[in-house]
Amino acid sequence: MAKTTSSKLLYWISGPRLPLLNLVAALITCAVIMARRDWVFNPPALVRLLDIIARVSVVFFLLSFVARPLNEVFHSKPTRWLQKNRRYFGLAFAAWFLQHLWLLPLAQVKFNVFGRFWMTGKFAFPAITILLSVLMVVTSINRAQRSMPGWKALHWIGMQALWTWFLVIYLKFVSLRPDPYVFLYVGLFISAQALRMGLFARKLIKKERPARVSTPDVALGKQQQSA
């Protein structure tokens, strides 16, 4: 009975509903934070919001980052579900993370929160990363996946750029803001990449092995043996 309810719930939050619900949740969060500050935008509220949207988006980012490798390792029902909904986890990440698109310009125009930071090279990498996230969302439809040249490269580079910037920030936080969740996130980011790289290396090794076995002589010898 309980199992049916949990499967039903899983089914209900699968697919496009997942990012849509998250978009609603992200917008409500923004509204609530501002309501607590008397519906007035002010720098501390904006910074708090940036922290929250980034922190929540990490969870969805990591799930979409490891969905495929996790399923390759475990082949279980939840990991199959995760892999099948990988795109929607990516979009749920964007639903939170891309609140940057209105929060950052607002913070700058109204309060000059970032000051001269905008003019420096330091701004380039995170800005490009946000742009890549937008491109990934726009090209997340089936048609683009099937027909767009460079689709795979775009999504690979985008995911790696996000992973890199998240890790850079949380590594900085290890000394600046050493909360337990910071250590947890750093550990999860490093483990997720290690898992992906490990499986990639395993695939490369597997690819090399049959090539050595199936040289013409060996293949012929095998045929003769079986005859």
Ligand code: HEM
């Ligand atoms: C130019 C673009 C960006 C600007 C101006 C910006 C600005 C900010 C600001 C002001 C904060 C609050 C910092 C504080 O609490 O003192 C913040 C938090 C954060 N941002 Fe960004 N951000 C940008 C892009 C990005 C990107 C691309 C990522 C990740 C790939 C990212 C990830 C984070 C994280 C992880 C936090 C902290 C969340 C936490 O408190 O756990 N940001 N950002």
